[in-house]
Amino acid sequence: MHYTGTIWRPPYEASSLLLEVTAGCTHHRCKFCTLYADLPFRFRMSPLEDIEADLKEAQEMYRRFTGRAPSRTFLTGANPFVLKYDRLMEIARLIHKYFPGMETIGGFARVTDITLKSDKELEALHGAGYDGLTIGMETADDKALRFMEKGYLAADILEQCRRLEQAGIRYSFFYLTGISGAGNGEAGAEATANLCNRLHPMLIGANMLTVYPDSKLYDEIWKGNWKEESETEKYREVRALVEYLEIPTVFAALGASNAFQMQGVLPEDKGKLLAFLDDVIKNVGEDELRRYREGVHHL
Numbered sequence: 001m002h003y004t005g006t007i008w009r010p011p012y013e014a015s016s017l018l019l020e021v022t023a024g025c026t027h028h029r030c031k032f033c034t035l036y037a038d039l040p041f042r043f044r045m046s047p048l049e050d051i052e053a054d055l056k057e058a059q060e061m062y063r064r065f066t067g068r069a070p071s072r073t074f075l076t077g078a079n080p081f082v083l084k085y086d087r088l089m090e091i092a093r094l095i096h097k098y099f100p101g102m103e104t105i106g107g108f109a110r111v112t113d114i115t116l117k118s119d120k121e122l123e124a125l126h127g128a129g130y131d132g133l134t135i136g137m138e139t140a141d142d143k144a145l146r147f148m149e150k151g152y153l154a155a156d157i158l159e160q161c162r163r164l165e166q167a168g169i170r171y172s173f174f175y176l177t178g179i180s181g182a183g184n185g186e187a188g189a190e191a192t193a194n195l196c197n198r199l200h201p202m203l204i205g206a207n208m209l210t211v212y213p214d215s216k217l218y219d220e221i222w223k224g225n226w227k228e229e230s231e232t233e234k235y236r237e238v239r240a241l242v243e244y245l246e247i248p249t250v251f252a253a254l255g256a257s258n259a260f261q262m263q264g265v266l267p268e269d270k271g272k273l274l275a276f277l278d279d280v281i282k283n284v285g286e287d288e289l290r291r292y293r294e295g296v297h298h299l
């Protein structure tokens, strides 16, 4: 299989066929991000011959080792949904050629990738199997989105995700706890919950900000332009997010960036999640949480 650099995928894509169609990120500007720093280029589109060769190899491997074909493909790279409509349709055609029973195709998407497609194209992509995108929205706090140079604002998240919904394409969000900076965590979470309450994400997955020395954010801190939230404030922020969410969705904090992993279905599990977070906030000290943060060597 043609895999380039570290392959990142959400925890819930563990049983999906991972197919490399892009490597790296077209944006590559977010100040906190060091995810694709190990690549010699910012973004690369895989040749169709490589994609087809990988599908052939995967078909053989699944046949030999599991005896059954996967039902879902996860396209790798930071934002494969940026690819042009024709290219995405060609990839779907190839996937179905080697795996006729493939039910859905997902991958990471930036909000700005959706803007590039017309409503008709989104509908056709859904018809070709595209469903269950993972969007790193991070927050709906415009001040934080601007400062971190995410390249879109809260109104864009709302508009583009509504277009996905109209086309029938479901999606999950990644939220970045800590992105609003010291003193702003709970307000950022409230703004994000208010935005999510106007949409229908399948899942909201929270990751917790770890500032790495090779990030632009690290330089901003040293210049005195930004201040990191304490670890306890980050947990108060997660608590606010859960508290203000009113839509039926799954809330998860499962990645290694979270000192405490949790998952629940909202609204049923809201009380349980809040009680768990209250316990962390009350009984786990800043020093212990900070020690955990310092041991997180990568996301």
Ligand code: SF4
Binding pocket: 025, 026, 027, 028, 029, 030, 033, 034, 035, 036, 078, 110, 136
């Ligand atoms: S956070 Fe996502 S969009 Fe931003 S630079 Fe990193 S990979 Fe690209």
